[in-house]
Amino acid sequence: MRMKVSKAFRCSVQRAISKLSRSKPPIVAIRANDLCFMGILRTIENAGFESICVHFTWKGAGPWLSEKSRHWTNTIEITNPAEDPTKAATELAFLGNALLGNLNQKSLLVPSSDTAQKLLFEYEDKLGLYFNMYGAPNFDSFRYGVTHKGEFFKSLHEHLPDLCPETTLIQKYHSSVNFDELTRFPYVIKPAAKDFTQSFYRLNNGKKAITVSNINQAKITIRQLLKTQTELILQEKIPFSSVDNEVPVYCYFDRNSELRMIAAGRKNLIYPSEFGTAIVLELTKSEFLREHAQRVGKLLRWSGPLMIEFIKDARSKKFKIIEVNTRPWLFHDFYRQHGLDFIGSALREHCDFQNGTKLFASWLNGRALVEPDETISRDKKTVHLDILSYVEHLATNAEIESFESEKIIASIKSLGSNITFAQGSKDDLDPYQAGIRFISDRYNLNPEPFIGLLS
Numbered sequence: 001m002r003m004k005v006s007k008a009f010r011c012s013v014q015r016a017i018s019k020l021s022r023s024k025p026p027i028v029a030i031r032a033n034d035l036c037f038m039g040i041l042r043t044i045e046n047a048g049f050e051s052i053c054v055h056f057t058w059k060g061a062g063p064w065l066s067e068k069s070r071h072w073t074n075t076i077e078i079t080n081p082a083e084d085p086t087k088a089a090t091e092l093a094f095l096g097n098a099l100l101g102n103l104n105q106k107s108l109l110v111p112s113s114d115t116a117q118k119l120l121f122e123y124e125d126k127l128g129l130y131f132n133m134y135g136a137p138n139f140d141s142f143r144y145g146v147t148h149k150g151e152f153f154k155s156l157h158e159h160l161p162d163l164c165p166e167t168t169l170i171q172k173y174h175s176s177v178n179f180d181e182l183t184r185f186p187y188v189i190k191p192a193a194k195d196f197t198q199s200f201y202r203l204n205n206g207k208k209a210i211t212v213s214n215i216n217q218a219k220i221t222i223r224q225l226l227k228t229q230t231e232l233i234l235q236e237k238i239p240f241s242s243v244d245n246e247v248p249v250y251c252y253f254d255r256n257s258e259l260r261m262i263a264a265g266r267k268n269l270i271y272p273s274e275f276g277t278a279i280v281l282e283l284t285k286s287e288f289l290r291e292h293a294q295r296v297g298k299l300l301r302w303s304g305p306l307m308i309e310f311i312k313d314a315r316s317k318k319f320k321i322i323e324v325n326t327r328p329w330l331f332h333d334f335y336r337q338h339g340l341d342f343i344g345s346a347l348r349e350h351c352d353f354q355n356g357t358k359l360f361a362s363w364l365n366g367r368a369l370v371e372p373d374e375t376i377s378r379d380k381k382t383v384h385l386d387i388l389s390y391v392e393h394l395a396t397n398a399e400i401e402s403f404e405s406e407k408i409i410a411s412i413k414s415l416g417s418n419i420t421f422a423q424g425s426k427d428d429l430d431p432y433q434a435g436i437r438f439i440s441d442r443y444n445l446n447p448e449p450f451i452g453l454l455s
Helices: 007-018 034-046 085-103 114-122 147-159 199-203 215-225 285-300 332-336 340-356 359-364 389-399 405-413 430-443
Strands: 027-032 053-056 076-077 107-111 165-173 189-191 210-212 229-238 247-252 257-269 278-282 304-312 320-323 382-385 419-421
Touching: 007 085, 007 189, 027 034, 027 085, 027 114, 034 340, 053 085, 085 114, 107 114, 107 340, 147 165, 147 229, 147 285, 165 285, 165 320, 189 215, 210 215, 210 304, 215 229, 247 340, 257 285, 257 320, 257 340, 257 389, 278 332, 278 389, 285 304, 285 320, 304 340, 332 405, 340 359, 389 405, 389 430
Parallel strands: 027 053, 027 107, 053 076, 382 419
Antiparallel strands: 165 229, 189 210, 189 229, 247 257, 247 304, 257 278, 278 382, 304 320
């Protein structure tokens, strides 16, 4: 099949493929979120595979710390999907076709952000000819319907209503809201599906959702949001009494949709403060949510990693689901470092499916269910930190009286007794050091004490 791409792009594909060992198809990781992407690269190496780093950039992006990583190899730059999604998809298809012709097997795609994932969903008919993704037992569907919040919550309401909050899909051109039926204020408004520019976050100060407290506010906010958004969901805001009752549960389901791995997280710090991203995440266990997680996996017929976010309703004392995430979550590598290799397990099962190997069974080593080690406890806090965002949080919120390196270091050490860092690790130190020097220059800090935290 002849695809129109530039000569330079063809050369970059040929150069990357020429470096592969050809022992097994590489894993094609797509960079958009740098922290998630670096975790994917470390996972690929740890699982015994080779990576191809597909990347794109945009004005004002960066710094791209991944380019300092020792895993930054076999790199191929595609067009930014936000600028020209058709061209980006054509370039990605050209890469897939070249890999398929070279190795006679489809490679697995692993996106690092919703932007990259949207490109795959939008052009599944073209890209599915050359690539697989986890989600379906035979890796032959990209499973867009699970990611679309409207479709997911409709299915959840029909089949597992006890776990479903009141949710309404709002479509710009095809539906309207009967505001008189809204009786559970406050509600939150979220995008039903992401777009290439993450416009909802970008236009709302980085927030994933907006709270409305009455009918008039809901009408005004929805009308304003629909100027830039095509689909929204309006969902009752579940009240909860403590941070321990908002529980992201990380799961791995095998090709029979059986739960094989589960852990939870405690969001010790979210930035921005409401509807932002957890920048300090503590590793916890989740025995009390195993059954609910398994029910969701079976409902979706899901295969692979899945994040399910539960909230314990302060009124009913029962858990509800407010989110699912099918792509690798931001801090997935934190869990791998503690024996919970969610993404690596998908790579192993994909290889087993294609080649008849038993890599996943070997990794399980007879375990029916993998959970955090018994030594994980609240007394010994095991936390993962986005140190750049944490310093920015301290600077923005004036959390410490004197903004200097030693005071910030003391604040970081107070977060837990076992701290790992999203920007790097001892065996991949350069991205961490580059990030520290960037934030130190920005806030006129001495970088050496921060570098000493990891070296």
